[in-house]
Amino acid sequence: MRNPSLHRYATRPGLYLTDDGGADVIVWSETAQHMWVSVIEDLHEPSVYYDIATPLAQDHTLALPESLQLYPVAVREVPKVGLRETLFAMQGPEYGMWSVHIPYLKDGMRYGIRADGAWNPKRGVQFNPYKILLDPCGKGIDGQMQLVPEAFSYECSIDAQGNISGSAYGPMSKLDSLGFVPLSVVIDDRDEHKHAGDPEHPHVPWSTTILYELHVKGFTQTAPWLPEELRGTYAGLAHPQTITYLQRLGITSVELLPIFAKQTEVAVAQRGLTNYWGYSTLGYFAPEPSYATARAQRAGAQAVRQEVIDMVRALHEAGIEVILDVVYNHTCESGNEGPTVCWRGLDSASYYRRQNDNPGALLDTTGCGNTLDFSNTRVISYAIDSLRYWAKRIGVDGFRFDLAASLARLDGQFSKHHPFLYELRTDMVLGNLKMIMEPWDLGESGWRTGQFGIPFAEWNDKFRDATRTFWLTDIHNLDTGLQPHVGMQEIATRLCGSADLFATDPGRGAVASINIVACHDGMTLGDLTRYSHKHNEANGENGLDGSDNNHATNFGVEGPSTNPAVNTRRQRAQLNLLGMMLMSLGTPMLLAGDEFGNTQFGNNNAYAQDNEISWLDWSWYHANETTCEHQSAQMHQLLAVRKLIALRKTIEQYQHEEFFTLLSLLGLLKPSSRVQWYLPDGTTPMERDWFDHHVRAFSMRLASKHRKDVIIVVNGTIEDLNMKLPDDCRWRLLWSSSDQEPSCPLNTESWLMHQDSIALFTVE
Template sequence: MADRLPPAAGRRPHPAGGGRLHGQRLGAAQAPRLRSAARHARPRRRDVESPRAVRLGAVWDGEGTRFAVRSRHAAAVELCLFDRPGDAAASRSLPLARSGDEQWQVYVPGVGPGQLYGFRASGPWRPADGHRFDCAKLLVDPYARAITGEPAADRSLAERGRDSAAAMPRSVVVGDAFDWQGDAPPGVPWRETVIYECHVRGMSMRHPQVPPADRGRFLGLASPPIVAHLKRLGVTTVELLPPCQIASEPALLRRGLRNYWGYNTLGYFAPHAGYASAAAGEQVVEFKRMVRALHRAGLEVLVDLVFNHTAEGGADGPTLCWRGLDNALYYRLDPADRSRYVDVSGCGNTLDASRPAVAELVLDCLRHWHRTMHVDGFRLDLATALGRGSTAAGAPFSPDAPLLVAIAEDPHLAQAKIVVEPWDLGPEGYQLGRFPRRFREWNDRFRIAARRYWRGDPGVGAELASCLAGSPEILGCDGREPRGVCYAACHDGFTLADLTAYERKHNRANGEDNRDGSDDEQSSNWGHEGPSDDPAIGAARRRARRNLLATVFLARGVPMLGHGDELGRSQGGNNNAYCQDNELSWIAWPAAPGDDLTAFVARLGELRRRRRDLLVEGELRYLAPGAAPVTGAAVPAGQDAFGVLVARGDEGLLLLLNGGAEPARFALPAGSWRWLLDTAADAAALTRRPPAIRTAGIASRCLACLALDP
């Protein structure tokens, strides 16, 4: 039965249009600070060359379907049509005709949506030259808009000469018909944005109010109880861990596990079949229904896309798509030995974004998700890899790289939000602050400074003060829109609750003898490793969580909340749960609302909503504890307690932070200061507290926020 939603009002029309590194990512603690005058310059327009003549993929015109694929070095390409997903043999095979240097195509009358297909490519097997053609391998379409599922765990995928059709999923021809019912993007400005990073499956698998048939699926994420929860928190934007079709790593399948996070892409244009009720194109329709419902609720949708590597892994990995179509065209290969991959992703291979074929794939994919699927923007994983030059020249990063400039200036993406993870694992991979100014960057310096400060590390106050100001010495600051994404926890590493309960990782469930994952989480267990019923330890942990959350929401940046952190979600100390598709990762929803931490986050969301313009535009001054309201332009090194005064006209907001072990008292600027927040007091007690006139005292390891009464 078709769902009917009320028509949207007051929003502009949507644009129309046709594994994982097993450890914490390279971050500020491991890389030197890199600065460049170019980071603030407007990049020159540099178009990506377009060597193709027709739209790639399977395009249905109402009477038949044109299949087009790219390969420069193939000798022949064959289209295989299948009647059913389980058929090992094709019902019909057709040769594709070469068109130009890189394009192959064939038009098949009478074939339309729902048709299953794949490709086979013939050519040289010369790994030393970068060529790994094997016509025994059935390949998915790089531009497939739906794929029937994941490959099976079978040796035929990696062994040369063995037919892989029985183990491979099929690509699916998909039509464009969908009733968007007047869908329009919420269009939330950056200064108003509050991001909620979440996993489609993990959000709803254990939610008692989500219909069982929708749990773990796109429709479950957009169900009324989850939408209501997000709105209560003040979230404006959901950022989905990769929703594209994935393929679990063979090593995981051998251990009885699967890739849960989704950072192992098989189909960049295809929603993951496992998040839908069926896999013959239903995943496309249900993804669109999810977006439509979230938009109706005023929530934006960002999707995490992983263009730095693919699911084919290293040289001994499976041949699923790009390797079989044209290994030398798509991947970065070692110039000294082209049988080896250059790996700046930590996952065995790296797509070569300096090549026009790859750059165009990325741009086409972004346009597809934005224009056809109506998503509002993207998070680009390990984005430094997208700005690297040719491997022959050493693959240096440049903010003026053709692909980065093309993304920033593409007119079809003008309204799309772009968030980047500004590092990869290659040489000089840490590039925070050097991406085009239109992008927003994950600020891991904020994460590290906040964690260290609130666990009590001495001498971190000055660094945290800079991060609260938006890290202007790195990211720049124009006083209008924040450029950094501020967060204390994300999918990588400990959850917020585990940051305050564990000092060591506990990853044995991943099957790697606890070798995977970071060994430096900047965490504190506050006196006991793991769960504790000690009241003092419990109180210290709860306060630490509130401190971290308040720091995120009150910073000059785009706040991001990890899914379930507002509910105290724990992974039992596992800081690399990329392969845990089970209750360890899924949110354990409470039977009824009312959790204190959830209410605290909702208060933070409301506080930020009311004061966001002041937080972004206000002049910043810093206070030191003492008998006089001494202010300065910076926090002195070694200061454990400090205040941040944010002023604009007759508005004033005062943040008082004390990461030390002793209470602190501040002399206040003139005026009557009303208490808005105190992480050492509950909300009810705070409403009874009289305004502060001359001084304000705060407890040890505490954050308070006060507003100047007019």
């Protein structure tokens, strides 16, 4: 029997369901010699393909490649794993595309790809028809990879501890991987446009955006307001009480750690751990099934996907944007010795970057064993198709690109004019979304903060490091008689939107600076004040993982303390960090839990901790806050953060995208009509003051064209200071990290500012 004709031109990879009850499947591989689509059915169920397929002999090995090349459609039974496989020979390649029309293919059916070609791993070519592969454009995934020799393309053995013996450059494995690796699942989304549409996207302006980075499972796993079946799930994040918490906090946009389907790396699995964060992508179109409810997981990939859509819709109805953390810089297949589940088996030489002088070795600028090759236009198109799918079909509002410098390398060098960045800027769908870059990677000259240009925002690591140093390690230095490292010039530059980094591109505003003091990658804000050193013992890497440069201080006690004086200083330090972030020009981003001082027990790299280390501890939380606001430090801090976020939203000075001063470009002393600076005695700083690290107390007045001026008062010393405020008006204290709360406007010329604290005033 000949394969039915394709219903479309094979120009864009994917699975396209057709009106005749079948589907066109298109896969890209430039160097494969033969390809098949395998439809997988359970052995105990009757096959829909018996009448059109040629039976192959039953055995535990795959009769490839010779047998399959004889038949356009063949079927084999594999009793060892209880599955039946019907293989459809694909036609091609045409411009690198392979295609086939498969009859009777419908929603929920499982399938995979097999590819045959040369086996020459020393040249980066690793085709192995014995390995069944995921459709790289598959919208659903079923199953997990098992750590067994069948999952690897090369001959190997694995002992009881998971240690692998074998060489990736050795002989090709002839063990069939069917039943030991995940499969793609058909998703029928053709009629979605006929149903009730997504609520209007919130379209929150950058100038009013408050970002909140969270992990779907970690945020909801112990939430006391959720029923057990919703904890750790998309549905738990969509729950009305979860959304109420986010709204009351003042969040406008949630930034979700990866929710693409993921796979735990072999090295992590060998230590008995799992990849919790999800920066190990298994499928760029499929959501992670483990975050769905148990009921949805039982129902299948379509139900899992629907829970993601429902989550996005629920957040949109509440006016909250959904931004996804996405990982296009590498895949879950790790280095040369990693498993083969998709891209390595489809066309390793085209998908992955390789060392110029050793094409058999993968080039790694990500620290994860491989790097996708974004100099290949097909890889760029693949990523763009994935992003458009999540934007159009799932309805998300933006993306945060992990290790984005890896996505913008041409001939190994970073370029802000990279074709991928150009596609993002000009795409009719993506160009209207929020796009945030993590502006570095681990490659040569990988630090690129401030260099991505319009319309991209970027995580500002200089803001993070300067803020931590000023409020934490420098305070420790002053306590112990050592010299501080950050003074007025650096901290003022960060308060004003980091013009030294982001004003280099005409038209780019302060909102391009994503101001962070803590994120998933590192210590929590609370732990920065509890631990001077990382405590990553649970990761099983002998303390070699995670940064040693945390800019943290424990205020005299490593870990939890019962000393009231220590805890008072710790909480004030946390509010200093949060106050600095929320009072600075730019776009603030909170790490979930920092608003109440959440802990990871000093672990600054909790990527593999799917347990109480990473899950937010809600044991202190009570929905009826009026009865407990004075009962816990967590609630006290939460209320303080809520108040400051609410104040930020009402202050006109923060509703603009432009810089108020170009400190580093135009000179520190250049006059500005929008900002004025004062020393504690009320005088204007001299040039020497800006560069003196011991000048750590000052005031910053932000003028408003239409509303009241505000003034930010900083005391970065370890002494209480009388801070003289401008005497041309009366000032009212709005917020203070040291809990100073006068009930009336100031009638005195100066304000007694507590040691190491920050405060916000407005004109009365």
